[in-house]
Amino acid sequence: MKLENHLLSILESLHDAVLVVSKDGTIVYVNTAYSVQFGVPAHKIINRKISEVEPQARILEVLKTGQPLINDYSYLHSLNIHVFANITPLMEKGELIGVVTIMKDISEFYALQEELNRYKTYSTQLEEQLNKRIFSLLESHAPGMRQAVNIAKKVASSDATVLLFGETGVGKEVFARAIHEASPRGDKPFVAINMASLPESLFESELFGFEEGAFTGSRRGGKKGLFELANGGTLFLDEIGELTPFLQAKILRVLQEKSFIKVGGTTTHPLNVRIIAATNKNLQQMMREGKFREDLYYRLNIVPITIPPVRERKQDLPILINNILGELRAKYKKQVTVTQEVYEIFECYDWPGNVRELSNVLERMIAICTKSYFIPEDIPPFVREGTSLNENPVRSTARNDEKAMNLPGIIERTEKEMLEEVLKTSRTRTEAIQKLGISRKAFYRKLKKYNIK
Numbered sequence: 492m493k494l495e496n497h498l499l500s501i502l503e504s505l506h507d508a509v510l511v512v513s514k515d516g517t518i519v520y521v522n523t524a525y526s527v528q529f530g531v532p533a534h535k536i537i538n539r540k541i542s543e544v545e546p547q548a549r550i551l552e553v554l555k556t557g558q559p560l561i562n563d564y565s566y567l568h569s570l571n572i573h574v575f576a577n578i579t580p581l582m583e584k585g586e587l588i589g590v591v592t593i594m595k596d597i598s599e600f601y602a603l604q605e606e607l608n609r610y611k612t613y614s615t616q617l618e619e620q621l622n623k624r625i626f627s628l629l630e631s632h633a634p635g636m637r638q639a640v641n642i643a644k645k646v647a648s649s650d651a652t653v654l655l656f657g658e659t660g661v662g663k664e665v666f667a668r669a670i671h672e673a674s675p676r677g678d679k680p681f682v683a684i685n686m687a688s689l690p691e692s693l694f695e696s697e698l699f700g701f702e703e704g705a706f707t708g709s710r711r712g713g714k715k716g717l718f719e720l721a722n723g724g725t726l727f728l729d730e731i732g733e734l735t736p737f738l739q740a741k742i743l744r745v746l747q748e749k750s751f752i753k754v755g756g757t758t759t760h761p762l763n764v765r766i767i768a769a770t771n772k773n774l775q776q777m778m779r780e781g782k783f784r785e786d787l788y789y790r791l792n793i794v795p796i797t798i799p800p801v802r803e804r805k806q807d808l809p810i811l812i813n814n815i816l817g818e819l820r821a822k823y824k825k826q827v828t829v830t831q832e833v834y835e836i837f838e839c840y841d842w843p844g845n846v847r848e849l850s851n852v853l854e855r856m857i858a859i860c861t862k863s864y865f866i867p868e869d870i871p872p873f874v875r876e877g878t879s880l881n882e883n884p885v886r887s888t889a890r891n892d893e894k895a896m897n898l899p900g901i902i903e904r905t906e907k908e909m910l911e912e913v914l915k916t917s918r919t920r921t922e923a924i925q926k927l928g929i930s931r932k933a934f935y936r937k938l939k940k941y942n943i944k
């Protein structure tokens with residue numbers, strides 16, 4: 492078979508549209524696929540100039556440059572379609588004699604792509620809204636806390652292991668739950684395990700479960716362990732710093748092998764969980780002292796997030812109080828508000844037990860409160876006293892007798908002296924505000940109250 496004789500038949504048999512223009516831009520050929528796909532009979536287009544038919548045709552560019560355009564997207568105004576085309580110069584003896592275009596109508600694909608993009612935008616918006624709701628408890632004005640929340644939001648969508656650092660009661664579990672809920676595993680279980688409360692003897696059966704007959708008196712049908720209950724979801728390993736070296740080795744093996752064997756069993760069960768661990772211990776220090784395994788530390792410390800204590804984010808007290816009171820109001824069926832004086836006393840306390848302590852204090856206050864607002868007298872004495880005692884132990888000890896006589900007066904005097912002292916040793920008022928750890932508003936209110944210029 493002599494191919495040259497059959498070239499036209501070959502072009503006619505193609506399913507892609509073919510259009511050939513001569514050097515001067517005249518359309519000299521379109522194949523049947525072109526006419527069928529675009530609904531243009533050959534006689535209506537042949538001998539017309541491409542520049543008239545489609546003034547912005549990319550073919551004109553190839554005619555001008557002699558350079559091919561491969562997999563080139565364009566929109567054909569004359570036909571109202573989107574096409575992908577290979578536009579190739581036809582050369583003879585080194586000279587351009589025309590251009591051949593092979594195109595595919597991708598309008599349907601294009602429409603689907605557009606729809607997909609619309610859905611993607613919509614799902615991103617929904618995800619953002621969901622994230623906003625999930626992380627709403629962790630809203631903050633403090634840079635350290637905002638940074639922690641931002642990392643949590645970013646890492647939520649992945650399966651990366653997260654290690655949460657923070658003092659007791661800062662909200663490590665609240666963070667872990669938020670990361671879980673915002674993750675693709677959000678509709679699967681979230682299982683929290685407090686490592687400090689697990690005795691070594693029960694560790695394996697609690698975590699891995701046991702098979703029927705694993706030991707005398709073991710339950711019929713065996714028992715699922717926490718690892719199995721968390722399957723597909725998130726496992727929150729709280730107080731990881733409390734694990735004994737023996738248990739550290741056990742946990743490490745499971746994390747390395749991503750599988751576990753039930754007590755009394757031989758079958759290996761795959762572990763499909765996302766791990767979030769938390770500690771209030773300095774794990775690096777523990778590693779240096781040989782109390783925490785390095786390999787376990789590095790396996791857990793993929794994405795570390797440090798949650799600052801409340802004393803470093805006192806500007807968040809109104810948000811935290813609002814969050815907590817929201818629940819307490821419903822629980823106690825009382826509509827209680829917080830007065831400015833109460834805020835100010837709260838701001839001066841260091842909250843060593845962090846959000847948990849704040850929550851307990853508010854609950855204690857709401858439980859005994861008979862008015863529709865809290866006043867300083869509703870605040871437990873240790874918080875009110877902490878206001879002056881924490882700030883200057885020497886001065887407060889010296890005034891113990893006086894304190895017993897007139898506590899509010901002493902608090903005020905001490906506060907005034909502290910303000911004057913901090914102002915004296917600060918270059919700017921902003922610096923003083925930072926040192927005092929109170930809001931700008933509270934700072935200026937106090938200056939006015941004590942007539943400090």
Ligand SMILES: Nc1ncnc2c1ncn2[C@@H]1O[C@H](COP(=O)(O)OP(=O)(O)OP(=O)(O)O)[C@@H](O)[C@H]1O
Pocket residue numbers: 628629630657658659660661662663664665666729771811814815846847850
């Ligand atoms: N941002 C917040 N808004 C409202 N309540 C919060 C917030 N953060 C924490 N809490 C509440 O404070 C208490 C302590 O929080 P959580 O248990 O998450 O702290 P933790 O750091 O895990 O504590 P621990 O170190 O003792 O395990 C809980 O009752 C929790 O609901």
